[in-house]
Amino acid sequence: MAIQKIGVFTSGGDAPGMNAALRSVVRSAIHSGLQVAGIMRGYEGMIDGEIKDLDARSVGNIIQRGGTILKSARSEQFKTVEGRVKALEQLKKNNIDALVAIGGDGTFTGSKIFYEEHQFSVLGVPGTIDNDLYGTDYTIGFDTAINTAVSAIDKIRDTAMAHDRLFIIEVMGRDSGLIAIETGIASGAGSILIPEIESDTQAMLDNLQKSLAAKKLFRIIVVAEGDDSGGAYKIRELIEQQFHHFDIKVTILGHIQRGGNPTCHDRVLATRLGHAAVQALKAGKHSMMVGTINHQVVYTPFEEAISKTKTIPLDWAELATVLS
Numbered sequence: 217m218a219i220q221k222i223g224v225f226t227s228g229g230d231a232p233g234m235n236a237a238l239r240s241v242v243r244s245a246i247h248s249g250l251q252v253a254g255i256m257r258g259y260e261g262m263i264d265g266e267i268k269d270l271d272a273r274s275v276g277n278i279i280q281r282g283g284t285i286l287k288s289a290r291s292e293q294f295k296t297v298e299g300r301v302k303a304l305e306q307l308k309k310n311n312i313d314a315l316v317a318i319g320g321d322g323t324f325t326g327s328k329i330f331y332e333e334h335q336f337s338v339l340g341v342p343g344t345i346d347n348d349l350y351g352t353d354y355t356i357g358f359d360t361a362i363n364t365a366v367s368a369i370d371k372i373r374d375t376a377m378a379h380d381r382l383f384i385i386e387v388m389g390r391d392s393g394l395i396a397i398e399t400g401i402a403s404g405a406g407s408i409l410i411p412e413i414e415s416d417t418q419a420m421l422d423n424l425q426k427s428l429a430a431k432k433l434f435r436i437i438v439v440a441e442g443d444d445s446g447g448a449y450k451i452r453e454l455i456e457q458q459f460h461h462f463d464i465k466v467t468i469l470g471h472i473q474r475g476g477n478p479t480c481h482d483r484v485l486a487t488r489l490g491h492a493a494v495q496a497l498k499a500g501k502h503s504m505m506v507g508t509i510n511h512q513v514v515y516t517p518f519e520e521a522i523s524k525t526k527t528i529p530l531d532w533a534e535l536a537t538v539l540s
């Protein structure tokens with residue numbers, strides 16, 4: 217039976233550009249003659265029946281806003297069979313035939329199971345600042361997050377330079393080092409430490425030694441929060457054991473990286489992906505994530521998007537050391 221009404225929700229960690237994706241889904245669906253409902257707080261709101269019909273005006277003036285007007289949540293209930301049955305009942309009550317899920321791998325894992333159990337069609341739009349999903353060159357929010365981090369580090373460089381300080385800057389990425397790699401390179405970091413590779417802290421210390429000999433004016437180390445070294449404070453302890461003359465400061469950038477107005481890149485990406493998700497549902501696709509590879513829209517089964525690992529440019533981290 218042809219789809220008549222779709223539900224859309226945002227789930228997991230919010231990411232700048234989720235609102236732009238929502239706007240695109242709603243307006244593309246309406247343009248195609250479909251009805252749309254917004255589901256609040258991700259799977260939690262689905263289970264609780266927090267669902268409201270949306271029209272084109274409901275998503276006015278949000279393309280530039282960070283966060284998500286639908287709110288987001290990480291749902292424990294949806295991980296249970298009972299929770300998913302409750303969600304299905306609410307979707308039926310609201311005459312929703314298919315879903316667009318804007319989120320990351322946890323969100324898509326739930327959607328995959330939902331189809332297997334109830335044959336309910338879901339199309340995924342990748343929204344996470346981590347950019348850690350296989351099947352797309354970029355996830356929505358990554359570009360904004362790295363630009364936020366870089367502009368913060370630029371400010372830190374000023375004070376690092378003024379006081380000849382060593383700054384250890386921790387960026388987000390529990391399991392992924394892509395934010396650290398790109399912000400580290402763009403900020404002229406001397407060392408970049410990421411979860412994907414066992415951290416060579418000796419190399420980092422050697423690098424600091426060399427920077428002394430080279431009379432570097434200031435030093436920046438970027439570490440991803442999930443790095444096996446234990447994070448920025450642990451690295452500081454390590455450095456203090458060997459070097460006594462560095463004035464070391466730690467900055468944890470934290471959730472500042474998740475907020476703010478999406479960049480042009482994220483708005484365009486979100487708009488393209490939201491539209492493509494609606495087209496795919498209309499064409500009968502399900503259990504897939506829409507992404508772009510080399511600027512072309514591609515569809516990747518949830519199975520692959522969540523189980524395969526994105527190739528990350530490990531050599532870029534090395535490049536940072538060479539150039540610092």
Ligand code: F6P
Nearest residue numbers: 229344345346388389390441474
């Ligand atoms: O997945 C996005 C992300 O920002 C990660 O980089 C980070 O580890 C995590 O979310 C933090 O999640 P929360 O805001 O729930 O603590």
